[in-house]
Amino acid sequence: MTVSVEWLDDWETIAARAGDALDRARQSRLFDRLDWYxxxxxxxxxxxPPVTLRAGDAWMFLVDDGPGRATALSKWYGLAWRPITDDPRQLDTLFIEAGRRYDHLVLHPLDGSEASRIGAALKRTGWQARTDRVSTNWTVDVTAKSFADYWRERPGQLRNTAARRMKRYPLEVAIHRHFDASVWTDYEAIYADSWKPTEGSMSFLRGLAEQEGAAGTLRLGIAKDGHGRAIAAQLWLVENGIATIHKLAHRESVKDISPGTILSHAMFRAAIDEDRVARIDFGLGDEPYKADWMDTSNPIYRIDAYRPDSLRGLAGIGREHAARLVRRLRGR
Structure with a gap:
């Protein structure tokens, strides 16, 4: 059966072609939806312009990244990426067509199953690929648990620290499920006064909060001190039994009272006891404190794929081999 294949370069045409196939009702994951992209x-x-490849019911969202090169449309806010299809034949079609336009694909962030699935498809379709571990994703399974059950399983040091801080520094915590412009102003003020670097796009985060607030998945936690000043914030999304932690920050001037720990305690309790989630996902990054709150670390990968039948692809393969040799020699 012949599959219709096309490259699309504007969002209105993409939306028209997709119909409802990439809507919330059809795609359970945020990162598979047209709204996200x-x-x-x-x-x-x-x-x-968007660089979007459609092959029948399959979709792949990319960014043109220079002559002969495309990267996954993900940036630093994306916690996961994949070609949107579960059909191996359609997946192969996507990579065959991508190889007619590009010599080099950079695909990330990929969990282990996606890295294996995509790696196999690239091999079947004539690409030469290298897979590298680039990050870590921490999760905790809380299926059928109460917050009390979960909290008993945490390290004693974390539980003791939280208890001492909450007793000594009682904070007012509110978890907002719908977007509120004044609450968002507090979020931006906290972030600007935090230890974190300048945000890549606060407008993107606001758009995401507005979108998910309208859908009812937003959980924007704000902790205020005794003077009513917002000092810590966390942006979570809760959907389909999974709570995902996207952003968290606290004012650097109050780090000694551990406002992030106090707010996290409230956010985890609400997700487990009120939303009854089965899993909590701490996004990307292997910061040591995440191990106290989570119980499973999952490797995250990046794939660099090259076309060995093009000059640019061969040059890329050569550079990869040279870099691998240098690393091997340095490791001796």
Missing amino acids: RLMGTYLYPAA
């Missing part, structure tokens, strides 16, 4: 394209790549 459109937000990223609008705020993170405003000057670049």
